[in-house]
Amino acid sequence: MAGPRHSQDDPRPGGFAGNLVFLAEDLRAEGVSAGTSELMDAVSALAEVAWTEPDDVKEALAATLAKSPEDRKKFDLVFERFLFRASEEAAIREGVREGDASQAGDQAAGDDAAFDEADLRDAIMQAIRDGDEGAMRDLARLAISAFGRRGQGSGVIGVDVQRIRRSLGLRSDPQPDAPQGDPRREGLPREQLRRFEQLLRRELERGAIERTQQLPPSRPLADLDRGLPGSSLQDLQNVHKVVAQLKRRLKTQGQENRGRKRHAQIDVRRTMRASLQTGGVPVDLRYRPVRPRRPEIFVLCDVSTSVTSASVFFLSVLHALHDAFRKMRSFVFIERISEVTEVFERERDFKRVNEAISRDAGVADISGYTDYGRVWSEFREQVEDELHPRATVIVLGDARTNGRDPRADLFADVAAKAGRTFWLNPEPRLYWNYGDSVISAYEQYCEAFECWTTEHLEEFVKALTRPVR
Amino acid sequence: MADSPSSVHDVRAGLKAADYLAGESTALVAYLATKLGKPVLVEGPAGVGKTELAKALSRYLSRKLVRLQCYEGLDEAKSLYEWNYRKQLLRIQAEAEGTGWNSVHDDIFGEEFLLTRPLLEAISSPDPVVLLIDEIDKTDQEFEAMLLELLSDFQVSIPEMGTVRATSMPIVLLTSNNSRELTEALKRRCLYLWLDYPALEEELEIVKLHTPELDDTIARRLVEVVGMVRDLDLKKPPSIAESIDWARALLLLGAEDLDQDVFRETMSVIVKHRTDLDLVAERVGVRLAAGSRGGA
CATH class of the missing domain: 3.40.50.410 (von Willebrand factor, type A domain)
Incomplete structure (x- = not known):
C-alpha cells in the first residue's frame, strides 16, 4: 500500500486506469469484493456518463463496484477518502499551497470583524439545519481558523473536532432552554451534524498535510461490524x-x-416426456423428487x-x-x-x-x-x-x-x-x-x-x- | 421511438413521463442498463418501487414487459422452455405409419413443439423487451446458476435444438428483497442498484404525482407521518405504494386535515400487523393534533 504510491514526484502509473485499480485495491482492503470483471464494467460504464457530473461518475462506479448495501456504505467512505487523498497528493506534488490566500482572508475577516463568534455559530447552525453542503464546508474552514487563532489546536484531530463542536454548542438533542427561534431548540439533525464534523475533520487533515507536506498513512474504516451480543x-x-x-x-x-428410488413415486408427466426420446415407449422412468x-x-x-x-x-x-x-x-x-x-x-x-x-x-x-x-x-x-x-x-x-x-x-x-x-x-x-x-x-x-x-x-x-x- | 436515451437526464424525464419519479442513482443505472446491455440487480425493502421501475421502463421505452415471478421450486420447465409433449405424441401417432423414425425425430424437436416460457420469450422476441425477473431471492441457488448463461451471453441452450441466441437485446431487471444472499457469480454479472425509502421531499412528489387532487398541506403531513411510522421498529414498515393508497383513501374520505380521528380510522391502510397497529397508535397517533370531533 505504501511505497511507490506515495512517493512525491512519481504520479501513479497507468494514468486513469491505474487510478481505478488503486481505488479497487482500497475497496478490497475494506472487504468489498471488486473483481477484474467489475473493474472492466466500471470502465465501460464511465464511458457512458458525462465527466462533468461528479454524482453520475460516482453512481456509475458504485453501481458496478459495490453490490450490496454494506458494500455501498463502504464504497461511499472509501471513495471520499480516495478523492481527498488523491487531490492532496497532487497538491503536494504540484506545490500548491493555500496558506497565502487563507491568511489574506483571515486578515480581511479580522479587519472588519464580520465573523464574531455568535454570528459564526448562527451561520453554522443554519447551514447544518438546511443541509447546505457548500456552506458547511466554507464554515468549517472559518470555524477552524477562528479557533486556530486562539491557539486551541491540540494537534490531535479527533480532539480538535470535538473541541470546536463543543465550543460552538452544536448538539443533536433538543435544548428547550435555548431562546425562541434558535435552531438549537429543536436539536440539530444528527446526520447533518455528523457531516459537519466530517468536514471539520477533513479540513483539519488538509491543514496538517499542508504543514507537514506529506500524506499520513491511510486509516482503515472503523470496523463496521460490531459484535452482536455486546450492544443491545x-x-x-x-x-x-x-x-x-x-x-x-x-x-x-x-x-x-432420504430414501431410495424404490420408495419414490413415478412422475407420469416427466416419464412421458422422456419416453419421446424412445418413440413413446417409457424406457427410463422418472420419479417424483423425494421429500426431504x-x-x-x-x-x-x-x-x-x-x-x-x-x-x-x-x-x-x-x-x-x-x-x-x-x-x-x-x-x-x-x-x-x-x-x-x-x-x-x-x-x-x-x-x-x-x-x-x-x-x-x-x-x-x-x-x-x-x-x-x-x-x-x-x-x-x-x-x-x-x-x-x-x-x-x-x-x-x-x-x-x-x-x-x-x-x-x-x-x-x-x-x-x-x-x-x-x-x-x-x-x-x-x-x-x-x-x-x-x-x-x-x-x-x-x-x-x-x-x-x-x-x-x-x-x-x-x-x-x-x-x- | 425513445429506444436509445442519450443522457441520464433523458431517462429521468422519460421515467417521469411514465409516472415514475426516479432518483439520481436510479436514473443513472437505468441509463447504463440501456447503454451497456447489462442486467440490473435491484435490491431494497418491500414496496419501494422495484417492480414499478421495470414497468415504468417498459412504458418509457415502449417495450413489452415480460415478467417472471420467482418462487421456491421454480424450474427450467416453467421459466425457460418446455416441449409440448402432447402435441409431439399426436404427431408421432399421426405419422406412425410409413414414416421413418429419423424424419419424425427431426420433426418433433422443432420450434413448433416448443412452449416458450418467459425467459425464452424475452430473448426470442423480434422486438426488444424489458425482462423483469421478480424476487429472485425466492428461488433456489440452482436456478440462479441456470440464469447465468442467459444473463451474460443472452442465449439459451436447448439440448435437442442447439443454442437460441437473442434476436434483440432485452433490458433485464432482477429484483430481490434481500431475504437470501445471492451468489457472487450472479452479482458479478449485474449492475447493482439499492433502492431505499425516499427522502421526505421525494416521497411528497411521488404522492402528489399519483394523487394530484390531494391538498398540499395534507399530503405533506401524510408523508411526515409515514416517515415517523417508518422510524418505529415495525414488522412491516409502510411502503411507498401504501403511502399512495393512504393518500387516495384520504381523498375519497374528503379529509380536510390529518388529525387523531382521521389517523385512527385510516391507519390500517399503512399498517398491516396487529402488534404494529398498537405500537403506531401509541407512538404516532398521540403526536397528531386532537380531532375536531372527538377532542374535549
Missing part, C-alpha cells in the same frame, strides 16, 4: 434480520436427503446472567430454528433445565416468548449460577430414549461453570448418543478457557463455534446444514 437494542434488529435470512436458508437446505426429511434437533440454551446479552440473541436464534425444523425440542438452563418447546410452539411473537421464559421457566434454583453438571444429568434423563444417531444437539452457552464440576463425562455420553453435537459460545475464542471457562473439556466431544457476530452465525448455519456423511 439497535443490534437486536440486525440479529432479527440475519435470523430471518437464516430461516429461509434452513428451509431450502436444512435437510437430509429434517433432522431432529435438541437445543440447550444458557439464560444465566453471565450471558444475559447473548441469551436474547440465542433465544431469537432458537425461535428461528423452531420455525424451520418440525421436530425440535428446546430447553433453557441455568442450574436446572426446563423444556420450552411448547412456549415456542404457542407464541409466534419473539418478545412474548422472551417474557414467558423469564417468567415461568423456573431454571434458577438457589445461586442463579450455571451448573453444567446438573444440566447434563437432567438433560440425559429427560431425553435419553430419544437420542439417536440422526439427532443433533446444539448447546448455546459460555461454558463458565463458576468453579463447579463440568462433568464432561456426562456430556460425552450425550454427545456419543447423538449424531452431531455443536457448541455455540458467545465469547471470542480469545477468552476461552480463561477463568472458569471449561470449553476445552467439552470441545473434544463436539464442534465448538464462537458466535458473537452475524458472520459467525452464518458460519454455524453452514456447518449445521452441511449434508451428513
Whole structure:
C-alpha cells in the first residue's frame, strides 16, 4: 500500500486506469469484493456518463463496484477518502499551497470583524439545519481558523473536532432552554451534524498535510461490524434480520436427503416426456423428487446472567430454528433445565416468548449460577430414549461453570448418543478457557463455534446444514 | 421511438413521463442498463418501487414487459422452455405409419413443439423487451446458476435444438428483497442498484404525482407521518405504494386535515400487523393534533 504510491514526484502509473485499480485495491482492503470483471464494467460504464457530473461518475462506479448495501456504505467512505487523498497528493506534488490566500482572508475577516463568534455559530447552525453542503464546508474552514487563532489546536484531530463542536454548542438533542427561534431548540439533525464534523475533520487533515507536506498513512474504516451480543437494542434488529435470512436458508437446505428410488413415486408427466426420446415407449422412468426429511434437533440454551446479552440473541436464534425444523425440542438452563418447546410452539411473537421464559421457566434454583453438571444429568434423563444417531444437539452457552464440576463425562455420553453435537459460545475464542471457562473439556466431544457476530452465525448455519456423511 | 436515451437526464424525464419519479442513482443505472446491455440487480425493502421501475421502463421505452415471478421450486420447465409433449405424441401417432423414425425425430424437436416460457420469450422476441425477473431471492441457488448463461451471453441452450441466441437485446431487471444472499457469480454479472425509502421531499412528489387532487398541506403531513411510522421498529414498515393508497383513501374520505380521528380510522391502510397497529397508535397517533370531533 505504501511505497511507490506515495512517493512525491512519481504520479501513479497507468494514468486513469491505474487510478481505478488503486481505488479497487482500497475497496478490497475494506472487504468489498471488486473483481477484474467489475473493474472492466466500471470502465465501460464511465464511458457512458458525462465527466462533468461528479454524482453520475460516482453512481456509475458504485453501481458496478459495490453490490450490496454494506458494500455501498463502504464504497461511499472509501471513495471520499480516495478523492481527498488523491487531490492532496497532487497538491503536494504540484506545490500548491493555500496558506497565502487563507491568511489574506483571515486578515480581511479580522479587519472588519464580520465573523464574531455568535454570528459564526448562527451561520453554522443554519447551514447544518438546511443541509447546505457548500456552506458547511466554507464554515468549517472559518470555524477552524477562528479557533486556530486562539491557539486551541491540540494537534490531535479527533480532539480538535470535538473541541470546536463543543465550543460552538452544536448538539443533536433538543435544548428547550435555548431562546425562541434558535435552531438549537429543536436539536440539530444528527446526520447533518455528523457531516459537519466530517468536514471539520477533513479540513483539519488538509491543514496538517499542508504543514507537514506529506500524506499520513491511510486509516482503515472503523470496523463496521460490531459484535452482536455486546450492544443491545439497535443490534437486536440486525440479529432479527440475519435470523430471518437464516430461516429461509434452513428451509431450502436444512435437510437430509432420504430414501431410495424404490420408495419414490413415478412422475407420469416427466416419464412421458422422456419416453419421446424412445418413440413413446417409457424406457427410463422418472420419479417424483423425494421429500426431504429434517433432522431432529435438541437445543440447550444458557439464560444465566453471565450471558444475559447473548441469551436474547440465542433465544431469537432458537425461535428461528423452531420455525424451520418440525421436530425440535428446546430447553433453557441455568442450574436446572426446563423444556420450552411448547412456549415456542404457542407464541409466534419473539418478545412474548422472551417474557414467558423469564417468567415461568423456573431454571434458577438457589445461586442463579450455571451448573453444567446438573444440566447434563437432567438433560440425559429427560431425553435419553430419544437420542439417536440422526439427532443433533446444539448447546448455546459460555461454558463458565463458576468453579463447579463440568462433568464432561456426562456430556460425552450425550454427545456419543447423538449424531452431531455443536457448541455455540458467545465469547471470542480469545477468552476461552480463561477463568472458569471449561470449553476445552467439552470441545473434544463436539464442534465448538464462537458466535458473537452475524458472520459467525452464518458460519454455524453452514456447518449445521452441511449434508451428513 | 425513445429506444436509445442519450443522457441520464433523458431517462429521468422519460421515467417521469411514465409516472415514475426516479432518483439520481436510479436514473443513472437505468441509463447504463440501456447503454451497456447489462442486467440490473435491484435490491431494497418491500414496496419501494422495484417492480414499478421495470414497468415504468417498459412504458418509457415502449417495450413489452415480460415478467417472471420467482418462487421456491421454480424450474427450467416453467421459466425457460418446455416441449409440448402432447402435441409431439399426436404427431408421432399421426405419422406412425410409413414414416421413418429419423424424419419424425427431426420433426418433433422443432420450434413448433416448443412452449416458450418467459425467459425464452424475452430473448426470442423480434422486438426488444424489458425482462423483469421478480424476487429472485425466492428461488433456489440452482436456478440462479441456470440464469447465468442467459444473463451474460443472452442465449439459451436447448439440448435437442442447439443454442437460441437473442434476436434483440432485452433490458433485464432482477429484483430481490434481500431475504437470501445471492451468489457472487450472479452479482458479478449485474449492475447493482439499492433502492431505499425516499427522502421526505421525494416521497411528497411521488404522492402528489399519483394523487394530484390531494391538498398540499395534507399530503405533506401524510408523508411526515409515514416517515415517523417508518422510524418505529415495525414488522412491516409502510411502503411507498401504501403511502399512495393512504393518500387516495384520504381523498375519497374528503379529509380536510390529518388529525387523531382521521389517523385512527385510516391507519390500517399503512399498517398491516396487529402488534404494529398498537405500537403506531401509541407512538404516532398521540403526536397528531386532537380531532375536531372527538377532542374535549
